Amino acid sequence: xQQGEEDPQALSIQEGxxxxxNCSYKTSINNLQWYRQNSGRGLVHLILIRSNxxxxxxxxxxxxxxxxxxxxxxxxxxxxxxxTASYFCATLTSGTYKYIFGTGTRLKVLA
Amino acid sequence: DVKVTxxxxxxxxxxxxxxxxxxVQDMDHENMFWYRQDPGLGLRLIYxxxxxxxxxxxxxxEGYSVSREKKERFSLILESASTNQTSMYLCASSFNYxxxxxxxxxxxxx
Numbered sequence: 711x712q713q714g715e716e717d718p719q720a721l722s723i724q725e726g727x728x729x730x731x732n733c734s735y736k737t738s739i740n741n742l743q744w745y746r747q748n749s750g751r752g753l754v755h756l757i758l759i760r761s762n763x764x765x766x767x768x769x770x771x772x773x774x775x776x777x778x779x780x781x782x783x784x785x786x787x788x789x790x791x792x793x794t795a796s797y798f799c800a801t802l803t804s805g806t807y808k809y810i811f812g813t814g815t816r817l818k819v820l821a
Numbered sequence: 822d823v824k825v826t827x828x829x830x831x832x833x834x835x836x837x838x839x840x841x842x843x844x845v846q847d848m849d850h851e852n853m854f855w856y857r858q859d860p861g862l863g864l865r866l867i868y869x870x871x872x873x874x875x876x877x878x879x880x881x882x883e884g885y886s887v888s889r890e891k892k893e894r895f896s897l898i899l900e901s902a903s904t905n906q907t908s909m910y911l912c913a914s915s916f917n918y919x920x921x922x923x924x925x926x927x928x929x930x931x
């Protein structure tokens with residue numbers, strides 16, 4: 711069963727614009743992570759946010775977490791063509807040690 | 822640079838064959854995982870292991886088995902490959918938080 715549901719499923723923007731992706735989940739979590747996957751490759755870890763954190767930054771990435779709404783968002787600022795990829799959220803349910811991944815958002819950045 | 826290495830990028834196997842997918846990590850991680858990824862279904866956990874010779878079923882273990890004889894190696898076995906096992910297979914390892922993924926093996930069963 712899917713814990714994380716990303717929204718939108720696909721997103722197409724112009725280079726330089728900001729891209730926002732959302733993730734909703736169902737149970738109490740320990741932490742939430744975002745991953746990027748380039749076409750046909752493995753996933754690359756981007757950022758982790760713990761359940762007691764509300765916002766985190768890493769370079770052009772900004773992640774927010776709202777545990778009351780069971781949702782998270784990933785913002786990529788000043789997007790580049792190289793940001794074209796699929797983005798997944800993964801949640802670690804409290805009391806477990808395995809992550810559950812959502813179905814991903816496919817981002818296309820047009821040059 | 823830390824690595825998770827999957828032995829094959831592409832594999833084509835025949836229905837009924839026994840298939841081995843190998844995964845090796847060089848980070849001395851305790852936990853290792855096998856996922857399959859299919860369009861519209863995301864990543865689904867097949868099996869995971871939190872120690873040598875230990876294994877636990879994930880969400881979709883049917884038709885698969887695993888082996889972890891050494892800490893660095895986690896093998897996924899398809900006992901009798903079927904066409905519905907055509908998929909992208911991803912191996913990952915972790916210590917505490919955050920997975921390191923391999924590049925994936927795209928398996929086609931014909």
